[in-house]
Structures are given as C-alpha cells and as structure tokens.
Amino acid sequence: MRLSRGGGRRPGKSSTRAEILAAALELFATKGYSGTTMRGIARQAQVDPALVHHYFNSKDGLFQEAVSSRIDMSNLFESPTDEKPEAGLRDRGARIARTFLSFWEDESTRPALIAVFRAGLSQEAPAKAFLDRIEAALASWLGRVAPEETERTPVFTSLVTAQLVGLALLRHVVAVEPLASLDFEELVERLAPSLEVHLDRLRRE
Known part of the structure; x- marks a missing residue:
C-alpha cells in the first residue's frame, strides 16, 4: 500500500x-x-x-x-485460453482456480476487489451493484469454460462461486492463516482437485 x-x-x-x-x-x-x-x-x-x-x-x-478505474467488467475473468474451446476440456479445475484467483493476486486489481467485498460484507449499498456484476461475470465465464455443466445445473456455478469467493475473502480480506501467506501455485494446486470433484460428479450424472 x-x-x-x-x-x-x-x-x-x-x-x-x-x-x-x-x-x-x-x-x-x-x-x-x-x-x-x-x-x-x-x-x-x-x-x-x-x-x-x-x-x-x-x-x-x-x-x-x-x-x-481498476476493474473492467467487460472482460473480467477473460484469458487467452478461453478463446479455444478445446482448452476447456483439460485441467478445468486448475484453470478456473488460477484465472479467478489471479485477479486477487494482481496488485493492480486486488485493491478494487477487496474494497468491493469489504463493503459488501458490511452490507453497504454502493458495493451491491459491483458484487452482482462480479458474480454475473464469473457465472458467464464458467459457462464458457464448462458449458455442459453450467447448462445442466445452476448448482455447479453456485458451488464453484461460493468456494472461490470464500477462499479469496479468507486469504485477502480476513487474512486467515495459513491461507493468507500460502504460495499461489500451491494454493491453485490444492484448490483444483476440489473443483474437479464438482465437474466429475456432473459428468457421472
């Protein structure tokens, strides 16, 4: 700071x-x-x-x-690999985790996200519109990364969103250890399998 x-x-x-x-x-x-x-x-x-x-x-x-000034809602959560449909077929858990969390790790976008979510936790009205737009952007992006899963059930999007947002809040807003100081690559590596569980279950249903 x-x-x-x-x-x-x-x-x-x-x-x-x-x-x-x-x-x-x-x-x-x-x-x-x-x-x-x-x-x-x-x-x-x-x-x-x-x-x-x-x-x-x-x-x-x-x-x-x-x-x-820091968050562009028009392309939030976009990444070059999303332009290739086949990219969504491999390691989606890791891709979802890395893409979402990278915005929190980036010093240019993290302060804005923290400000929005900190205000949102306090039920501040000015943050509500941003929270809704961030969640909508995440849901839209997940729909492109895992289209079959998100079309079949909104539960997938809700579960993944809750897991990602909850982890980001604990790591960057509440600063709970050891999450707050955990290496980013290790964080992605540990989070990805739990996201894959949701994907695997939907594939079996």
Whole structure:
C-alpha cells in the first residue's frame, strides 16, 4: 500500500484526479466504505478537501469510479485460453482456480476487489451493484469454460462461486492463516482437485 506523504495542501494538476482515485481505493480497501471519509481521502491524496468534491460529487460516486478505474467488467475473468474451446476440456479445475484467483493476486486489481467485498460484507449499498456484476461475470465465464455443466445445473456455478469467493475473502480480506501467506501455485494446486470433484460428479450424472 502507498504510504501517506504527510500534511500540506497543493493545487490541482493533471494527475490530481488519478491520485485522488488511488488514495480513495487504498482507503476503501483498508478501512472499508463506512470507515472512509472524503476528508480522509483528501488527506491521503494531500489535496484540499474542496478539490475532492470538485472532481467527485459524493463518496458513493468516488467509490464507483475508484473501483471502475481498476476493474473492467467487460472482460473480467477473460484469458487467452478461453478463446479455444478445446482448452476447456483439460485441467478445468486448475484453470478456473488460477484465472479467478489471479485477479486477487494482481496488485493492480486486488485493491478494487477487496474494497468491493469489504463493503459488501458490511452490507453497504454502493458495493451491491459491483458484487452482482462480479458474480454475473464469473457465472458467464464458467459457462464458457464448462458449458455442459453450467447448462445442466445452476448448482455447479453456485458451488464453484461460493468456494472461490470464500477462499479469496479468507486469504485477502480476513487474512486467515495459513491461507493468507500460502504460495499461489500451491494454493491453485490444492484448490483444483476440489473443483474437479464438482465437474466429475456432473459428468457421472
């Protein structure tokens, strides 16, 4: 996380808006939606509070823009291998785990995901739309990776989503050990077989 540079104010400039968004996302991810204030964001970005209100009308609007600046819902969970249908026939458990979790491991997208889910856990309304869109994007992607399974039963999508999201929350939001410090490759290796169980059961039904 970027550390605050201390007190003081400075005038607006071309990069100020981006710096405010970065500061806001950092605070939303660490303090949650309720614990973050417009004045606190201004202090973190080292700008006059009036400048934050100049660029963003409300905390809700700032939250929406900060998250959108890091997460592109149009291609969330996409990967080059998804363009090849045959790629979904092998090691799907590992592919599902790796693709989803890689967004949490990526420093450019992790703060936005943490901010959304932390706010969602607190039942904050601004996060609801993002949570719904993330779940819809995941369900859509799973439909492409394992089309037969998702068409046959929505239970598959629900179980896989619950497992992936639950693990991500424990690892990155709640920071439960040893999940929080487990090597990423080992995490994927351990998670993949449990996802394959759902796939194998559907193949047998």
